Amino acid sequence: MALSVAGKDVGNALLNVVLKSQPFVPRDNITAWMNAIGLIITALPEPYWIVLHERIVSVVNSPSLTSETEWVGYPFQLFDFTACHQSYSEMCCSYTLALAHAVWHHSSIGQLSLIPKFLTEVLIPIVKTEFQLLYVYHLVGPFLQRFNQERTRCMLEIGVAFYEMLLEVDQCNTHLNYMDPICDFLYHVKYMFTGDSVKDQVEKIICNLRPALKLRLRFMHISKMESASVSQQPVSNMSPAPQPTQVPVNVALPVSQ
Structure with missing residues (x-):
């Protein structure tokens, strides 16, 4: 907070530690780094951590999610951070998803x-x-x-x-x-x-x-x-059919004079 730059710039720089600096982050400790970012950024005022929403919007608008030809595989593979990370196929979608989970996990209600x-x-x-x-x-x-x-x-x-x-x-x-x-x-x-x-x-x-x-x-x-299904049925079908075991009952009706 004492830095001479806007909170938005600081928040984006914190997110970029994981999202754009993967070669400098130990692969075995990537989740620990994400949790550290979540702890730091959620302890700061709103202008610092609200930039995460902008990153999410950027990913949602990315070709991987908007174009069927950009990603022809199973979508759940695209969202699987662990599989993408272990296979060295870093995807912005899965990394942003995992980082958002880390940040929101440490967020207050x-x-x-x-x-x-x-x-x-x-x-x-x-x-x-x-x-x-x-x-x-x-x-x-x-x-x-x-x-x-x-x-x-x-x-x-x-x-x-x-x-x-x-x-x-x-x-x-x-x-x-x-x-x-x-x-x-x-x-x-x-x-x-x-x-x-x-x-x-x-x-x-x-x-x-x-x-x-x-x-x-x-x-x-x-x-x-x-x-709706009942209203579409014919009137004749709305009355229950007489059961064979049903005993008819004769009721005497009054005769009008």
Whole structure:
């Protein structure tokens, strides 16, 4: 803080120790260096550590996540820091992801409380591809338990933001290749953290998704799906068929005079 430069420049320099100076950092101790950066930068005022959000935006907008031809492999390999580091295939995506986890791990809950706003105001407008969506899920997913314990309101806001982001990706792509992992993650968020607390908001979003996603997420909004299916059935099919074991009962009706 006593340096004669802006906090933003100091924060970027701290992040660059890992992101741009890998040859000078012992490979066996890379995670220790990341944790050291997390401890230092989170102890400083907001202008120093908020630059991490800018780095995340830069990665989300990178060709590796925006272009299908830039990375033709399995996206989860792209996000696996340990595998990339051990194979000497340093990727900005995996390094930034690991560094963000290290910084947020050492952050206070007050610092983490900016993440919902970061998702809704910054990331949702720029997330257009499946790779971007999966990257954001990988980014925030490990901290859902802490949000659930310390800031429930933030947890609910993040849960809704995940669906809004999925809707944006669904509308921007003609085909989705990773619907099953995406839906599995959303079910995990519901049954482990949000429950039915965001059901009303989620139902409105799911109703605008493509049929394949609706089918996979049918248990998120089962009530509306059931009512919709019933309303589409013919009137004759809505009455239950008489059971063979049912005994008819004759009821005497009053005769009008």
